[in-house]
Amino acid sequence: MKILKQSLIIFFVFACQYCQAQSTKRTPYPNYLQINHAVNAVTMVMVHDVVSPPVAARYYAYCMLGAYDIVSVNNKKIPALNSFVKSYLPNNSLTDLTIKYDYKIAAYYSILETAKLLLPSGFMLSDDEEAFIRLLQKNGVDQNIITNSVKVAEMASAAIVAFSKSDHYSQLSALRRYTPLKEDGKWYPTPPAYMEAVEPNWKTIRTLVIDSATQYKPTPLIPFSKDSTSAFYGQVKAVYDASKHLTPEQINQALFWDCNPFAVTTSGHMAIGYKKISPGGHWMHITALVAKQANLGFDESIMLISLEGITLMDAFISCWEEKFTSNRIRPETFINKYMDVKWQPLLQTPPFPEYTSGHAVISNASAELLTYFLGDNFAYTDNTEIPFGSGQRNFKSFREAAAEASMSRFYGGIHYMESIEKGNKQGKQIAAGILYKIKKAGIEPLRK
Structure with missing residues (x-):
């Protein structure tokens, strides 16, 4: 202690x-x-x-x-x-x-x-x-x-x-306790900590701006299959193959966007936890950083950071609804069971289902919001992760940052490309819905 x-x-x-x-x-x-x-x-x-x-x-x-x-x-x-x-x-x-x-x-x-x-x-x-x-x-x-x-x-x-x-x-604590399904293709707790599912009933939380948790559901996912000729097996193999040939730059991207509040490592019989910023926290800090860089006034900064917080909350509700509806197996579980028992992803697999990628959803939603307010070519240096153990990265736009954040999960070995691509689309749709409402309310871009 x-x-x-x-x-x-x-x-x-x-x-x-x-x-x-x-x-x-x-x-x-x-x-x-x-x-x-x-x-x-x-x-x-x-x-x-x-x-x-x-x-x-x-x-x-x-x-x-x-x-x-x-x-x-x-x-x-x-x-x-x-x-x-x-x-x-x-x-x-x-x-x-x-x-x-x-x-x-x-x-x-x-x-x-x-x-x-x-x-x-x-x-x-x-x-x-x-x-x-x-x-x-x-x-x-x-x-x-x-x-x-x-x-x-x-x-x-x-x-x-x-x-x-x-x-x-x-009321979440009063809802039925979540029990993982021991079925092919379904999510199951992953090593090293085998944590319980995080917020399986999050879809019941009231959204702030979008109509409901199901308003921006992604298209149906590729069906689960163990057949090596199937589309799903191809998705898994792509993760596995990529993990064997990661470049130093891809590794850096994966580690920079890790943002895992529950990171755990083991040493012998000892489990050691590392505290990190959340994915939403990363984008909140980016928003505060660029508000300063753009020399926004106090009122404008409060408005922008508040709208980012609102966007994150609605995006997570929408994403989590899909995660626990489709309940898809993580790459680590499939690969260890059917392909390579010793394989480990670069990043620790988060304790919740795979589809869609949370990073893809919230990063693209955030990027679209910030692009509306500050423009499509707003270059900045993201040094917000320095206090949490990472370095800094330069971006030419918010969309470039969102694209990198999304792909980082593929490089990290914790998401299939389908989840990233459809998560990108889902995040953009959520942002479009929120932007429609705030434009209707009379909120205009801060830089034209």
């Missing part, structure tokens, strides 16, 4: 130093309001809690909604949440306020406060809130403004938490 605490302290210090280094770039609003700091603080708690990918996306979405609500009340150019988020009622307590406060401070604080109320170890964010207030005081912000802004943030967060309670998340 002592070693674990020391490791966590080192991890948090390194992450904070990384964020401080990033804040040296020119930005259009005060350093103490850098939104990426708040997003990073939320991520660190989720890494600590080992939050699964779909659950992490839900937390990111809700953590940003209070901030969006506050900004939209104070900036009429930002459409209200209820203009595109289903079932969300306007927070009249915000519109009727008469106290004097700084809405940007309130919005920033709301991100931390909502996460504090929702996350299992949310209490850890109390330190971040206190540090934020001290920073405001150090920068000469009037104490009455600080106090009132915190009150407004708490009001907004309370409303979002109340809204979140109606999305069926609290």
Whole structure:
């Protein structure tokens, strides 16, 4: 336990130093309001809690909604949440306020406060809130403004938490326990940890913008077959053959986009866990990074990062619905049973069914959203994985990054090409549906 605490302290210090280094770039609003700091603080708690990918996306979405609500009340150019988020009622307590406060401070604080109320170890964010207030005081912000802004943030967060309670998340534990099917072609737990399936009932979670979990279902998958001449066997063999001839660049891509919160390795009889950022967390950090690079104002940044969180949540619900409907076997299981008992993929196989690829779905959905707002040729350096053990990569566009993220799962040996290709299409369809709703609400591109 002592070693674990020391490791966590080192991890948090390194992450904070990384964020401080990033804040040296020119930005259009005060350093103490850098939104990426708040997003990073939320991520660190989720890494600590080992939050699964779909659950992490839900937390990111809700953590940003209070901030969006506050900004939209104070900036009429930002459409209200209820203009595109289903079932969300306007927070009249915000519109009727008469106290004097700084809405940007309130919005920033709301991100931390909502996460504090929702996350299992949310209490850890109390330190971040206190540090934020001290920073405001150090920068000469009037104490009455600080106090009132915190009150407004708490009001907004309370409303979002109340809204979140109606999305069926609290009812998941009461649903029937998932039992893997011992049938040919069906998903079964994989080594080294043989973990239980992650969130098999996630399709019951209420979507925020798209109509339902089944609105953007992919086309039917290739039927399972052990026949070496079949299309399915060909899909498996392609994974197997590729794993034998990976280039250093392909290996780098696979490792860079790993984003596995449950990574486990074994040494003798000992199992060692590694905590990493989730796939959705990676794209949230990319969004915060490019918002700074584009020199977006505070309000625009809150809007963009909030919409990314919303897109991630809906994309994961849609993807997970298909995963546990088709319930397809992973390459590792098939290859070990029918082709090569000693074969191992480059990446650890995640504990849920194969079809469609979650990375493909959420990366393409994210890329389409960001391309709409910032353009098709927005070049950037993705260094968001540095605190989590990876290096950095350069991209000429968001679509290029999404394509690489998708293929990384094939190189990693955990997805068939069919799942990647159809996952790409599914993600783009989800983004198109969300963009249709937000365009209808009057949200325009941030760069033309």
